[in-house]
Every structure is written in structure tokens, then in C-alpha cells.
Amino acid sequence: MASELPDAVNVGALSLDERPPPQNGSESHADGSGETAPGVVEDKSSAAKKKKKKKSKSKSSSDKPLPTQKFVDQLFPWRALNKPNVGRCAVASRDIKAGEIVVAEHCVIFIPRSRDRAEVCHSCCCDIAPPAQSFECPGCRYAVYCKACKKEAMEEHKLFCQVSNPISGIAKIADCDEDLLRLVLALILKRRASKTGDKETSDPGASKDGTVQDGIIYPSYEDAIALKTHSDKVPTSWKDSVRKGCQLLFEEAVKAKVVDDLDVTVEDLENFAALVNTNSHGMGAHGSGYRNADVAVGIFPFVSMLSHSCRPNCCFSSEGRVMYVRATRDVPKGTELCISYINLYEPRSTRRMQLAVTKHFLCSCERCTEPFALSVDRFLEGCICAVRGCGGVVVKTSSLYEQDSKSASPDSLFQFNTTSWKCEGCSRVLDPKLSAYLTTESGEYPWQLVAAASDKLGAAMGVYRERRFKEARVLLEQHIAQFTGKLHPLNLLLFDALTPLMNCCRATGDAAEGSRVCRLILNALEKVLPGVSLEQASFYFCLGEMYLQRSESAGTSVMAKHFKKQAQEAFQQARRIRGVCLGKATLPS
Numbered sequence: 001m002a003s004e005l006p007d008a009v010n011v012g013a014l015s016l017d018e019r020p021p022p023q024n025g026s027e028s029h030a031d032g033s034g035e036t037a038p039g040v041v042e043d044k045s046s047a048a049k050k051k052k053k054k055k056s057k058s059k060s061s062s063d064k065p066l067p068t069q070k071f072v073d074q075l076f077p078w079r080a081l082n083k084p085n086v087g088r089c090a091v092a093s094r095d096i097k098a099g100e101i102v103v104a105e106h107c108v109i110f111i112p113r114s115r116d117r118a119e120v121c122h123s124c125c126c127d128i129a130p131p132a133q134s135f136e137c138p139g140c141r142y143a144v145y146c147k148a149c150k151k152e153a154m155e156e157h158k159l160f161c162q163v164s165n166p167i168s169g170i171a172k173i174a175d176c177d178e179d180l181l182r183l184v185l186a187l188i189l190k191r192r193a194s195k196t197g198d199k200e201t202s203d204p205g206a207s208k209d210g211t212v213q214d215g216i217i218y219p220s221y222e223d224a225i226a227l228k229t230h231s232d233k234v235p236t237s238w239k240d241s242v243r244k245g246c247q248l249l250f251e252e253a254v255k256a257k258v259v260d261d262l263d264v265t266v267e268d269l270e271n272f273a274a275l276v277n278t279n280s281h282g283m284g285a286h287g288s289g290y291r292n293a294d295v296a297v298g299i300f301p302f303v304s305m306l307s308h309s310c311r312p313n314c315c316f317s318s319e320g321r322v323m324y325v326r327a328t329r330d331v332p333k334g335t336e337l338c339i340s341y342i343n344l345y346e347p348r349s350t351r352r353m354q355l356a357v358t359k360h361f362l363c364s365c366e367r368c369t370e371p372f373a374l375s376v377d378r379f380l381e382g383c384i385c386a387v388r389g390c391g392g393v394v395v396k397t398s399s400l401y402e403q404d405s406k407s408a409s410p411d412s413l414f415q416f417n418t419t420s421w422k423c424e425g426c427s428r429v430l431d432p433k434l435s436a437y438l439t440t441e442s443g444e445y446p447w448q449l450v451a452a453a454s455d456k457l458g459a460a461m462g463v464y465r466e467r468r469f470k471e472a473r474v475l476l477e478q479h480i481a482q483f484t485g486k487l488h489p490l491n492l493l494l495f496d497a498l499t500p501l502m503n504c505c506r507a508t509g510d511a512a513e514g515s516r517v518c519r520l521i522l523n524a525l526e527k528v529l530p531g532v533s534l535e536q537a538s539f540y541f542c543l544g545e546m547y548l549q550r551s552e553s554a555g556t557s558v559m560a561k562h563f564k565k566q567a568q569e570a571f572q573q574a575r576r577i578r579g580v581c582l583g584k585a586t587l588p589s
């Protein structure tokens, strides 16, 4: 298997819901004090257990607070605590209001993604527009700088340039991700800057490392290397190719005298790769619109203290090299602060599989651990019972009886082979192995429905991707008509058809149908992911644009006024949500 830089956390892919306060006594201070955070009520038995544990076992390095944590404690409304099976996590030290900044952090290192290397300044991470305003390094012909950074950045780039050149080739030989190797090189140079104070290798922010300026934390190299990795859990094939890539990178670094006096080994490079694998965050501003989202990857040790939740209460966005995390709702003191690492409109099994494969942990968030039979998750993969008068939701028994995630390991996700389905209404169980002896009133079994819907949607999406919008619209509408009433209305196989259908309507000038479909999307998002998210703001913005279009082409002035009002309301919603998520109540430009 090719080693891949797993998807960095998706900027803005989140939504949220009310979270109950954290479980009592389940967390302890990351400083090893054994105290609970303010607001985390501790019961006596767990306190006693903790004391016992403290005596018998000293804290591992990955439980300790990061070196710069003390500044975070002064600046931001959370403390780092330890949670069993999760590690360090951020817990609110006071009530936090929706829209409040909970972390503002400069990256320790970042690199533009190779596919976007010409779109982003390799020094300040600004959006390079128009591309004619950029300057390419004549040495590596890879790094690109904006006008403002050119002079200073080219100087700092010297060492990176010497080793960066062969990285694409190394990645091909070792069959590993070139962006991963570039991040490893950036970490080597950061180590060099921190050890030697060599200005040539340090970025402009290096003098601020381990400090706070203007409300922004500047973490140090030591903060970065204190982050947790999952090198014990990654597949051997990934390790093998990364080892080979690191070996070749190390040889280049030796040739360029980049690692002289640095006391680094190939194993250190492998550890850097594992650290990047677990902790990298996608970067890219949402402020200016849709462009420049997820165009770079960086390491932000304090943003990394926030765990993942499939029902998060915070979201993050970056501006240049600074990442901001904001609360997306009011968060009571003592509640864990969480962001989302993945797309959340996915069935539980898909989300957990994705986190297990790319991030190597089994998600134990509130949404993934609440009983499936009571969770909105059942609708995302559910069918409607075909028994007359029942109308219950039919789901896979493997989803229904999934093991308790807190005690299971990621491997257990791969062990389910139960393929029977059960109706929550009439309790009827349908098993494909016995299907020859069973009948459903409609003659369609849930597994057949899902397979047919998946094929039909796949075919429509193929046409849509070729931008044959008229044809794609017909296919998408047929798909929705065929499976409405058979699949649950929130089923992903229906939901996934809506955004392309809306885009087809817009592309073919049908703003009336486009706005109707957009409302369906917003309703589904609200039911599955209640709360605010940048994704939701984008749909409100689209809705506003479509209503404006309708207002411009309305037959009467009364209708024009009506649609204009609808547009204003939609834009107002988009502004409100962006105000919470980005701190700027403005519309994308």
C-alpha cells in the first residue's frame, strides 16, 4: 500500500449539537497533578483510584502538558486534561460564548500541498492571486512566494531548497507521500533553528517561539515533538515505505549538511512522519470565499489538544499561518472542547472506519457511543420497512449491535460480517442468507435497495462530473424519485444526490428548483448536525444568490420584492453563522 499523508483535518467540515458535561472523574490534569479541572466534578471512588494509580505508575511523556501550556492557561479558556483512551484533551475552564476564540495559534511548521504549490505563498501562506504576482525559486523551481515575502523568504529558503529538490523523486522511489516528506524536512529545519538559533533556517516567527504576542500563541519545536503519535498502530506497509522515504531524505540532508550537529537519526525522521500523520491540520482561509480552503498542511500543537467529535462544539479556520478555533455554541465550564477531523454527514460505521484508517483511533465521541437505535445515525443508512402499515426504519444488525466503542479497538471495525437487517418498528429480521425463504411486500430487500441506489447514484455522478448538467439532472431526479419512500429521507444515498442536483439546477438556470433543493439540504443538515457550521453558511449563501436571481426574473414587482426579502434573510443567516465560525459576519467575496 502506498504511504499517504492521511487527509488532514477538514477545515470547516463540522456541525454540532448540545453536549452533556463531561463524565465525572474521567479526566485528570495533563500536568500530572491528578486534580480534576475546575467544573469537572469528581466522585470519591474515582479520586481514590486515581491516587492509587498515581503511586503505581508515573506519567508517560505523552500525558505531560506541552512546554508552552502555561501561556495557553493564561490566554485561553481551557485546561489540558487526560482522558482514558484519548490522552490529553481540552476542557473549558469557564463558560464560553458561541463565537469566542478558544485557540489562536501560529503554526510550528507548514507546507503548501504539492497540488496547490503555485497558489499559496510558501512563506506567509497567503493566497497568491493573480499567479502572475508570484515568484518561483529558481533553485528548486518548487517554492513560490508573494511579492511581500519574496526577499526575506528566499533567504530563509536556502537550506530547504537544497533538500526539497529531490523530494518528488524520493517519494516516487519510496512510494510515499511527498507532502509528508516535505513536512518532515520542515521539522528537521525547525529543530535546527531551535537548537542553533541559525536565522538562515528559521522562519520569521521563530524568534517568538514559546511566547504569546497579540493574543496569538507561538508554540515551539519542543511543543510539536511532545505531541502524541500512533506509530504502534499504523500498518507495516505504511511504515516500510515511510522508512525508505526517510532514509533517502536523510541521505540528502547529510549531503546538504542540513543535519550536521543536529543529533538526528533516520528513526527521528520516522517519528516526525508519525507525528505529522497524527497531528497535521489542513489550512486555508474561508474568509475570502471558497478558494484557498485546505491548500496547505501545518502543525499546531495546541489546536491538536482538541479531540475529534462527530458532534463538535468548536470549529477552526486559518488566516495565513495562524489557526483560529472558535466555539460554535455556548459551552459550559467543564465541557470538553472538540472539533471535527472528518465529514460528519456519513453513517457511523463510515466515520469510524475513516478515523480508524487515517487517524488510527476508534472514535469514542458522544455521537458514536450513544445507542444506535436512538441515534440519528440510524437514518443515514436506514431503509423504510416494506411491511404495510409499519413504516419503521430497517437497519443492519451489525450497526445495531456494534460493540461498545470504548472497550473495542480499531481492528474490531473490520470484524463485522453480520449482514442481516432489522426493522425497529415490527422487529422483523431479514437475512440475505435466508432470503430465498422470505418475501417482502414490495419484493425489494434492504440490501438490494441500497445496492441499486448506490449504482444509480454512481451513474448519475459520473455524468455530473463530466459537467453534462442537463443529463445529470434527469438522472439525479430519477434516482430521488425511485428511492424516496424506500430509503429513509435522511439516508446518505438520497442526501448525496441533493448538492449535485442543486448545482445542476443552477447551471441550467433553474433557480426556483435550485432553491427548493437547497432548502432540502439545509433541513437535512439541521436534523443530522444541529448547530452552526461553515458548510451550512455556504448553503445559505447559495440560497440567497438563487433568491436574488429569482427576484431579478420575477414577473411582478410583488414577487420580486418577495424573493428579494427571502434572499436578504438567507444572506443574513450566512452572515450570522460566519460571524460565529470565522469572527467575521461578512459574505464570501
Ligand SMILES: C[S@@+](CC[C@H](N)C(=O)[O-])C[C@H]1O[C@@H](n2cnc3c(N)ncnc32)[C@H](O)[C@@H]1O
Residues within 6 Å of the ligand: 062, 085, 086, 087, 088, 089, 227, 228, 230, 278, 279, 304, 305, 306, 307, 308, 309, 359, 360, 361, 362, 363, 364, 365
Ligand atoms: C490530535 S491528537 C489529540 C491530542 C492527543 N490526545 C494528545 O494527547 O496528544 C489526536 C489523538 O487523540 C485521540 N482522540 C481524539 N479524538 C478522539 C475520539 N473522538 N475518540 C478516541 N480518541 C480520540 C486519538 O488518539 C487521536 O489520535
